[in-house]
Amino acid sequence: MAHRNARLTVCSRLLLCRRIEEEGWLVRAAAAAAGVSRQTASKWRRRLRLEGMSGLADRSPGTPRGPNQSAGRSPTVGKYHKGHGEAKESVAH
Numbered sequence: 001m002a003h004r005n006a007r008l009t010v011c012s013r014l015l016l017c018r019r020i021e022e023e024g025w026l027v028r029a030a031a032a033a034a035g036v037s038r039q040t041a042s043k044w045r046r047r048l049r050l051e052g053m054s055g056l057a058d059r060s061p062g063t064p065r066g067p068n069q070s071a072g073r074s075p076t077v078g079k080y081h082k083g084h085g086e087a088k089e090s091v092a093h
Helices: 010-021 027-034 038-056
Strands: 076-080 089-092
Touching: 010 027, 010 038, 027 038
Parallel strands: none
Antiparallel strands: 076 089
């Protein structure tokens, strides 16, 4: 089942990819027919090539979390402050 904001279902993604791969449609034409961007069409095409049908399934938009990471705020290392002349590395908690 597609998430609530998904433009295409798995079947629609497969149709999009088949139009490009098997029917010779241009990526931009297949994307327009499906109502998605050229970048999105290329993403689904790439996932199908690399992962097969499982690549067309919905994915969680969140960052994967390790088992020892709290659900709250996580530390971010390597962010840089801007606007103070020189960049300063910081650790946010």
